Amino acid sequence: MTHHDSHHGHGPDDFISKYVFSVDHKVIGLQYLITSLLFLLFGFILIMVLRWQLAYPDQPIPFIGNLILGSTGGVVTPELYNQLGAMHGTIMIFLGVVPLGVAAFGNYVLPLQIGAPDMAFPRLNMMSYWIYLPGGLLMLSSFIMPGGAAQSGWTSYPPLSIINPGQTVWLLAMVLIITSSLLGSINFLVTTLNMRAEGMSLMRMPIFVWAQFVTAVLLLLAFPPLEAASILQLMDRVAGTSFYLPAGLVVNGEALKVSGGGQPLLWQHLFWFLAHPEVYVLILPAMGICAEIIANNTRKPLFGYKELVGSMMFIGGMSFVVWAHHMFLSGMSASLGNFFLVTTMIISVPSVAVLTCLVYSLKGGSIRFTTAMLFALAFLPMFGIGGLTGLPLGITVTDIYLHDTYYVIGHFHYVVVTGSIIALMAGVYHWFPKWFGRKMSEGLGKLHFWTTIVCMNGIFFPMFITGLAGQQRRLYDPTAQLHNLTTQPLNVVSSVFAWLLFLAQLPFIWNFFRSIWHGEKVGDNPWEATTLEWACPSPPPHGNFEKPPKVYRGPYEYNVGKKAAWVPQHVAEVKA
Amino acid sequence: MNGNYGWGLPIQASTFAKEIDLGIYAIHGIMFAIFILWSVFFVYLLVRYRARPGVPSEHWETGTLQSMIPDLIVLGIEICLILFYALPAWSRIKMTVPPEGKSNVVEIVAEQFAWTVHYPGADAKFGRSNAALVDAQNPAGLDAADDAGKDDVVTVNELHIPLGKPTVVYLSSKDVIHSLFIPEFRVKQDAMPGMKIPVWFEPTLTGKFEIGCAQLCGIAHSIMRADVFVHTPEEYEKWLAAQHPQTQPY
Incomplete structure (x- = not known):
């Protein structure tokens, strides 16, 4: 590292400042990567326990039941069931997918792709991680606190969330997690606008950078309302206020001693004002990752770069005016439903445009089916199913029947799991060589891919059928209601595939850790990619680039002008 | 119990059940059609443009408007669903209450x-x-x-x-x-x-x-x-x- 200029210089040498309290965006990115993957695994374990109860209501969990639930002889109690459900949603979204898609990939890849030596505010970046981690641990710790974890759903609708145990810690942890996200989003915005290498104009930025940029805008504008809303709910619980409580509540035969005047619908509006943009926070980075991988593995420029950028901006803007499509039946004015019906239909058009551009990008390509590419390609039809099934939910009239049934669960898991998580997996396989200088095994990767895709569909597709038959969400025992009896075998199918999906992740975990130390060694640019992150060493040293790169061209110049098969962004002249 | 429950929608036992089901069936029909057509095209592209030695990628571009045909088709379907189905039916079922x-x-x-x-x-x-x-x-x-x-x-x-x-x-x-x-x-x-x-x-x-x-x-x-x-x-x-x-x- 002798040829670094003095401005960037050496990184710190001691272990603590190099790997723990690091200000290097790459170390922070990897910290986020490992932490959020662990949270994903934990959230997944919760749902595997929950799904036992759904498949075999009131039966003790065999073999390990006594080990994990000793006090009840291995039976999942209704309290625990509701805790598992609420915490699965919270952990997967706020501690798993968002930190993985935004903080892990964004932190590591975004500065490299724009040719920056680090993020604009390295200390803020470190602070963001060190607020996220305690927030996450606090959230998990609620399981062992008196009253247990939150059990009012990840949506935490009052008054239930205010009278139920466990919610206070959930709210405190949410305040920390949201604060961490806000710090990160400011950093991403400033970095993208101010730290681009010479020649990296906005319209030469890779789609992944654009996706992260729009995502950061959403986080910055959508999270503060939820932070405020959470603090109000916290006050309702601990300080005797009644922001969300109307007068005259009678709980369990006793009048609730509150002054009243509050409105439960207020929480729903504030919550969904965040949580709908949040859906796009989950999906935009995924689209960005897929765009990068598809361009690289088709060996041709992306189709419709400007259309992709425009669509993502349009999605970002529109995502702020669709929130109440979650509330058609909440008691909100029915005529207001018409407005949100129209905005919801409008926002589906740019999403279709993104998918169309990515599919058209395949045309004329010379497609390499690497593991990363397989995951990125699977994103297209699977996210397509997620998007299409949003249609009968977004249409007010059909939502009357489908709202709060398993159809909704199937729909958003197709979006977030076979959409976002599949794309994030693609990203792991694609950027792994940059992170560690070694490749993950392609054989194990393909085994991971095929088993994962089959299991995910096996879990979520039956949910559409149970939903159409009328099974509601969040039922501890679906068989307690007659109309759910006939579809109960499908709950067993979903559960079995959920447990198989866990087995399908074992090759991935093995492959990941083994490849860090024993994977096939590769050069700086094993995929023959054109964007700037491949123009620095693998792994990049502190300060990233040996000298500040200069950008001469757009991000995806593959097979341009018959002179070369591919031309990186930082190369000035194309030699024939 | 009149439920007649199965793996599909339950029986229709109210005046507007037919109207809601019509939407559910029609939208699913549209969804299947879009997904099948799209998948055929997708698989065709994957097979036709798989990497083969000696065959470089080729550039393929089309006009902006042409590239937006799928988006416009979806938009058209959605406008029809809104105007001829969702708005009138919602107005009858949820926005008005019988005297x-x-x-x-x-x-x-x-x-x-x-x-x-x-x-x-x-x-x-x-x-x-x-x-x-x-x-x-x-x-x-x-x-x-x-x-x-x-x-x-x-x-x-x-x-x-x-x-x-x-x-x-x-x-x-x-x-x-x-x-x-x-x-x-x-x-x-x-x-x-x-x-x-x-x-x-x-x-x-x-x-x-x-x-x-x-x-x-x-x-x-x-x-x-x-x-x-x-x-x-x-x-x-x-x-x-x-x-x-x-x-x-x-």
Whole structure:
């Protein structure tokens, strides 16, 4: 590292400042990567326990039941069931997918792709991680606190969330997690606008950078309302206020001693004002990752770069005016439903445009089916199913029947799991060589891919059928209601595939850790990619680039002008 | 039980069930068509443009408008769905409530974990109720001093309604949010504490149907269920006459 200029210089040498309290965006990115993957695994374990109860209501969990639930002889109690459900949603979204898609990939890849030596505010970046981690641990710790974890759903609708145990810690942890996200989003915005290498104009930025940029805008504008809303709910619980409580509540035969005047619908509006943009926070980075991988593995420029950028901006803007499509039946004015019906239909058009551009990008390509590419390609039809099934939910009239049934669960898991998580997996396989200088095994990767895709569909597709038959969400025992009896075998199918999906992740975990130390060694640019992150060493040293790169061209110049098969962004002249 | 439950939609037992199902079937038809066509194209591209030695990638571009044809088709379908289906049907089903004079009117109060139904009786007037009067004998908390309540009837976890005219339910909740869900009627409406929300339906079949709660309301959410009994008008009058008014001493 002798040829670094003095401005960037050496990184710190001691272990603590190099790997723990690091200000290097790459170390922070990897910290986020490992932490959020662990949270994903934990959230997944919760749902595997929950799904036992759904498949075999009131039966003790065999073999390990006594080990994990000793006090009840291995039976999942209704309290625990509701805790598992609420915490699965919270952990997967706020501690798993968002930190993985935004903080892990964004932190590591975004500065490299724009040719920056680090993020604009390295200390803020470190602070963001060190607020996220305690927030996450606090959230998990609620399981062992008196009253247990939150059990009012990840949506935490009052008054239930205010009278139920466990919610206070959930709210405190949410305040920390949201604060961490806000710090990160400011950093991403400033970095993208101010730290681009010479020649990296906005319209030469890779789609992944654009996706992260729009995502950061959403986080910055959508999270503060939820932070405020959470603090109000916290006050309702601990300080005797009644922001969300109307007068005259009678709980369990006793009048609730509150002054009243509050409105439960207020929480729903504030919550969904965040949580709908949040859906796009989950999906935009995924689209960005897929765009990068598809361009690289088709060996041709992306189709419709400007259309992709425009669509993502349009999605970002529109995502702020669709929130109440979650509330058609909440008691909100029915005529207001018409407005949100129209905005919801409008926002589906740019999403279709993104998918169309990515599919058209395949045309004329010379497609390499690497593991990363397989995951990125699977994103297209699977996210397509997620998007299409949003249609009968977004249409007010059909939502009357489908709202709060398993159809909704199937729909958003197709979006977030076979959409976002599949794309994030693609990203792991694609950027792994940059992170560690070694490749993950392609054989194990393909085994991971095929088993994962089959299991995910096996879990979520039956949910559409149970939903159409009328099974509601969040039922501890679906068989307690007659109309759910006939579809109960499908709950067993979903559960079995959920447990198989866990087995399908074992090759991935093995492959990941083994490849860090024993994977096939590769050069700086094993995929023959054109964007700037491949123009620095693998792994990049502190300060990233040996000298500040200069950008001469757009991000995806593959097979341009018959002179070369591919031309990186930082190369000035194309030699024939 | 008239449920006839299977792996598809439950039977249609209300006047607007057909209309809602029409939308569900039509939209799924469109979804299947789009997905199948799209998948064929997708698989074709993957096979046709797989990497082959000596065959470089080729550039393929098309006009902006042409590239947006799929988006415009989807937009067109959605505009049709909005204009010819969603707006008119929503307006009939949710934005308008049949006049009370021509309907059967009841109040339903949801609580953890039961549905209390309050019938106004022959005078068609609801008696005053008061949360402070609620106990096991008086689940709706009716005030005996109010004359309008003298013939009122209260049932718990049973809803009795007549065939042949719409029923308007004034839905509210004592404690947390619940949701009145009657799958066969294609009816769903949240019961919001602090609000009295009108929800209506007109049954088309006599028999017994199921009410479930569709909004997480606590640990016994899954057993918060009730039955709907749809009677012929004559049977309904007979049933009502046989009920003991809530506030009258035995």
